[in-house]
Amino acid sequence: MKKVKVGIVGLGRLGLQHAKNLAFRIPHCELTAVCSVIEEEVNEVMQKWNIPFGYTNYEDMLENKELDAIFIASPSGYHCKQINQALEAGFHVFSEKPLGLYMEEALEVQTAVEAHPDQVFMLGFMRRYDRSYAAAKQKIDAGEIGQPVLIRCYGLDPANKMDSFLKFAKANYSGGLFLDMAIHDFDLARWYLGAEPEEIWAIGGSYARPEFDEIQDAETGAAMVRFDNNTTGIFVAGRNCAHGYHIETEIIGTKGTLRIGTVPERNQIVIMKEEGAIQECVDGFLERFEQAYLSEVEEFINCILEKRKPEVTVKDGVESTKLAYACKKSFETKTLINVKEESVAYN
Amino acid sequence: MKKVKVGIVGLGRLGLQHAKNLAFRIPHCELTAVCSVIEEEVNEVMQKWNIPFGYTNYEDMLENKELDAIFIASPSGYHCKQINQALEAGFHVFSEKPLGLYMEEALEVQTAVEAHPDQVFMLGFMRRYDRSYAAAKQKIDAGEIGQPVLIRCYGLDPANKMDSFLKFAKANYSGGLFLDMAIHDFDLARWYLGAEPEEIWAIGGSYARPEFDEIQDAETGAAMVRFDNNTTGIFVAGRNCAHGYHIETEIIGTKGTLRIGTVPERNQIVIMKEEGAIQECVDGFLERFEQAYLSEVEEFINCILEKRKPEVTVKDGVESTKLAYACKKSFETKTLINVKEESVAYN
Amino acid sequence: MKKVKVGIVGLGRLGLQHAKNLAFRIPHCELTAVCSVIEEEVNEVMQKWNIPFGYTNYEDMLENKELDAIFIASPSGYHCKQINQALEAGFHVFSEKPLGLYMEEALEVQTAVEAHPDQVFMLGFMRRYDRSYAAAKQKIDAGEIGQPVLIRCYGLDPANKMDSFLKFAKANYSGGLFLDMAIHDFDLARWYLGAEPEEIWAIGGSYARPEFDEIQDAETGAAMVRFDNNTTGIFVAGRNCAHGYHIETEIIGTKGTLRIGTVPERNQIVIMKEEGAIQECVDGFLERFEQAYLSEVEEFINCILEKRKPEVTVKDGVESTKLAYACKKSFETKTLINVKEESVAYN
Amino acid sequence: MKKVKVGIVGLGRLGLQHAKNLAFRIPHCELTAVCSVIEEEVNEVMQKWNIPFGYTNYEDMLENKELDAIFIASPSGYHCKQINQALEAGFHVFSEKPLGLYMEEALEVQTAVEAHPDQVFMLGFMRRYDRSYAAAKQKIDAGEIGQPVLIRCYGLDPANKMDSFLKFAKANYSGGLFLDMAIHDFDLARWYLGAEPEEIWAIGGSYARPEFDEIQDAETGAAMVRFDNNTTGIFVAGRNCAHGYHIETEIIGTKGTLRIGTVPERNQIVIMKEEGAIQECVDGFLERFEQAYLSEVEEFINCILEKRKPEVTVKDGVESTKLAYACKKSFETKTLINVKEESVAYN
Secondary structure (H helix, E strand, O other), X not given: OOOEEEEXXXXXXXXXXXXHXXXXXOOOEEEEEEEOOOHHHHHHHHHHHOOXXXXXXXXXXXXXXXXXXEEEOOOHHHHHHHHHHHHHOOOEEEEOOOOOOOHHHHHHHHHHHHHOOOOOXXXXXXXXXXXXXXXXXXXXXOOOOOOEEEEEEEEEEEHXXXXXXXXXXXXXXXXXXXXXXXXXXXXXXXXXXXXXXXXXXXXXXXXXXXXXXXXXXXXEEEEXXXXXXXXXXXXXXXXXXXXXXXXXXXXXXXOOEEEEOOOOEOOOEEEEEOOEEEEOEOOOHHHHOHHHHHHXXXXXXXXXXXXXXXXXXXXXXXXXXXXXXXXXXXXXXXXXXXXXXXXXXXX | OXXXXXXXXXXXXXXXXXXXXXXXXXXXXXXXXXXXXXXXXHHHHHHHHOOOEXXXXXXXXXXXXXXXXXXEOOOHHHHHHHHHHHHHOOOEEEEOOOOOOOHHHHHHHHHHHHHXXXXXXXXXXXXXXXHHXXXXXXXHHOOOOOOEEEEEEEEEEEHHHHHHHHHHHHHOOOOOHHHHOOHHHHHHHHHHHOOOEEEXXXXXXXXXXXXXXXXXXXXXXXXXXXXXOOOEEEEEEEEEEOOOOEEEEEEEEOOOEEEEOOOOEOXXXXXXXXXXXXXXXXXXXXXXXXXXXXXXXXXXXXXXXXXXXXXXXXHXXXXXXXXXXXXXXXXXXXXXEEHHHHXXXXX | OOOEEEXXXXXXXXXXXXXXXXXXXXXXXXXXXXXXXXXXXXXXXXXXXXXXXXXXXXXHHHOOOOOOEXXXXXXHHHHHHHHHHHHHOOOEEEEOOOOOXXXXXXXXXXXXXXXXXXXXXXXXXXXXXXXXXXXXXXXXXXXXXOOEEEEEEEEEEEHHHHHHHHHHHHHOOXXXXXXXXXXXXXXXXXXXXXXXXXXXXXXXXXXXXXXXXXXXXXXXEEEEEEEOOOOEEEEEEEEEEOOOOEEEEEEEEOOOEEEEXXXXXXXXEEEXXXXXXXXXXXXXXXXXXXXXXXXXXXXXXHHHHHOOOOOOOHHHHHHHHHHHHHHHHHHHHOOOEEHHHHHHXXX | OOOEEEEEEOOOHHHHHHHHHHHHHOOOEEEEXXXXXXXXXXXXXXXXXXXXXXXXXXXXXXOOOOOOEEEEOOOHHHHHHHHHHHHHOXXXXXXXXXXXXXXXXXXXXHHHHHHOOOOOEEEOOHHHHOHHHHHHHHHXXXXXXXXXXXXXXXXXXXXXXXXXXXXXXXXXXXOOHHHHOOHHHHHHHHHHHOOOEEEEEEEEEOOOOOHHHHOOOOOEEEEEEEEOOOOEEEEEEEEEEOOOOEEEEEEEEOOOEEEEOOOOEOOOEEEEEOOEEEEOEOOOHHHHOHHHHHHHHHHHHHHHHOOOOOOOOHXXXXXXXXXXXXXXXXXHHOOOEEHHHHHHOOO
């Protein structure tokens, strides 16, 4: 069986983790090229892991005819253009979320993906590949909780990353809390409920750090969504979670309820001390979703090898982005938003 | 120290529990009279517990000059009138929630209570007296989670009571899901957040049982509230909880998060069997709030003895009712409701 | 229905709690007399709770012909004699554990109880009346875990009480760790397994505080017991539990496992902070077993009223004491002890 | 950096998992040869994973001079001889536990390993490499629970594997419950307590399945150990765990307590249904220790590459085997065993 040769762009914290997985942990996969605008990053990875090709220019990497697939882990602002270019150049493409920073970009990617039906395109909604989230989906599909009626999703970044986020967000457009944090939850909600959003109301604010107001973003926000099968979505997103990285999802059905990640425990240890019985919590997405990051890439490679398409489609990315933008608009205008009417505007 | 002599009206399931507490478990309290329209209930309790006075007519009980206080556990539709009469007759009054089935009734009670400032009036928001809820309040007041930012409340009745509820609700006006179930949560939210609601959106529907549609009620509903200090409330209420009676409350603060009742466990047993590790869940309010029902009445009696007022005021009842009615209106009209503008209408 | 009139001896921490229950929380029961060698305690309780009779001399209280029952909550060294005297004087008797500080005392009580078959005698093995422990018994009897095979019991006192215990134990004979702490667990093991101990090995030592060595006691100890149906008991007792009062019991059966009190949580709150997700723990037996202390006394009073005998018998006290003394001997002699051979010596 | 070329012997369930890890998931490692007496297994793996060399005869594999290391995952009865041969042939060796089925074999391996000080030898005590167990060790070494005083270890195999075990054990010598199951726990106890066992008492029996008696083994057994620093070890091993594969470890210290794996939960899902709140449990060691099996092999490869020795030594295997045999003897002779005196016999 031939190996799929992959070139990755972006060697930041998540990019590096992906690169390591591609290089060492995926059967029938070879990390053949790395690309970053920071030359030292490229050199360091090439040497340490014995990678044959390195680039500081993305277009140059696309010229490499040995490669089968391009893996995009660059900053969000580059996703749309880099996906387009890679598809045009004939590669299979994996891109980290989001499809782009703007709705228009997401739609542009959709057009491009649809124009290249024989190439595998996969979006990094890794949660679907997390063991717990995947098992929840199976249970729901098997009818274990009856008909899903309501989903509640928490996506909370640790407080200890708030400073660095604020520094970044003052200088760059992040997309805001709902696009940046809740987009995974929007995808999960659509996936579990089997429905599309119809109406939304989003609120929130700045509490510990008024700087969020200054950049028109929220420190902690909440959105409630009515889906087109009259089910309900509740989304809480935030950047000030004292105990760590809290990703929790609950699906209430007519015959039972499923919770994933009630406490974001780091490991299976409980320590009992004067303060009580304590479970330490995970600190970030790399720790929480280590297995999911590996499994999604394994699926991407297998799709290429087996000439099939992943379950996560570009449409999933587009629809989640629409919902995120509807939230953003609701938050900014303080009104109830009809998502479907909104989306007419994009077509 | 003299004993407070109490007459109770209503000997249904909750009434009987209150009567038992009043008769046997409250220091310096004596259950002196019982009243119910069902004569057998009255006779049975009088004999079994050796109660001196029994009535089938409420007005007759109010004539009893031995009594110090009246305890109202009759159906919700009688609360307003009975509170008024008891206050007029000079008694201290404890009433089960709600103040009445209609907003006008709640306001009427408020007027009556304010007209009798020397009599103790207490409303049965028992959750404030539950050990866990009370400890949570102390922790919040002590600043353990910083500034509260968001509260999430679940109030879910067990599925096994859905049939009897539907039978009742087809024949009677129950007030609807938000008044009947979520009102406790509205009180908790105001209590923990120290704020009043400003805007609300409520949605929901019927899923397992279409009969809820027929009576313009929801089987499961959700409401999101923006409070006047820009904090957020999320409320889920329902009548179809497969695993039992699920009351859960979470307060997210700028420095920590508190959860009360994550799993509505019946006791401290975990049983591990083929299916997994199982915690059985409580079946209803009497089981979950046994201690709270006792403690609230103990507080009522102590207030009378010590000539002070309870922390729960008639205003708490009025404001929670307002919020419940705003939810009802939002649910029915499918619009975002400004609670403060609504409430102008009542004045 | 007439009220059972009770006189209590011992107004220490637990005695006072019992007194309060007897006075205010038990139907058909009246706390008629209180007795303590400390006169102020007697006076204070008499005044505060309006108790008609007070004594500083136990024999004097036994002269009171109004009383129906005597409740013994005095120091362990007095139990045997006071039980004997009260039975002789014709009273029903409830005694806190243990039956006595020495095996001979326990046997003496057994003889006395058997000589007064028409009087109710009950021993304060309150755990059997704790909701969780009682439900576990029902589940086991219903076959939910098949045949019990192994029981594990933890009985750990909080570290913050170690100082006061050491001060007490240097001046008084406490019976040692196994008699003082593990005796409840020995009763539970016999109850759940339906078997009697055959062989035992007990070890342990002093770790944080060498003073335990000086008084020939253990700070933390463990005992393993083979029962006469070849099942196993594992007992851990200690006086240095950092997180509080930890009472945990597990029964492994051929078809399932039951755990009671995995984490000795104080209430239903989980607080999530920088350190992790924290459950605070109970601080002592009054907090953990509040409901059980009430329910056992309710059962005692009901036994008197209904002229029946409680499930906990004097034999349960005797057999648990035997096991405790076998542990003590094993710990001191560092040998495997045959409990049945030991007990021959007592007969 | 050169790749370590590994040949594996044994392609059973665990062997195959190791082979997959060696082939695809370990940086700088190559699975170069596979060996099994079952030819089809060899062929299948060679083809599926493109492995260059395959053998049905172990000695033939040892002739392959391309290999750097031999990985032994054959049945326990072969370990001793195969380790010896591989060391003699100059290879680095990783062997699954145990070192051998008999104490003499373990000592033989020890002699062989000591005779080849420049070759890496590692024993498959994978639990030390499990994230939770490793973190516990760090916490203990950092003093978070003070001085360890008592360790409790559960090692329970799922009931659904009892049939196949009994079939195997009737035809083969398994070593018995303590050698087969508890040996991991003996290693953990020595590791966490930093002490060696001194005295032991082991009991147990057959409850659901009398066949265990016939083969002089126990269905469920327990051992209590006094270590040479006067700390205590409690070990429960079994083959009839209704809820799955239950590995739990608790270390009680003078300043706190650590628990690992309180409930052997399969994933982060809680499902709430009529029966209660349910956490599904893991079914076996491959599921529970997937990460540990990977990490231990990664450590083995890194030790070879970095010319250092792993923390797990052959002595750890020998001492754990001694303890297992002392348990076996205690169980069979029904006496208290002095482990140190026993071990004199082996020298």
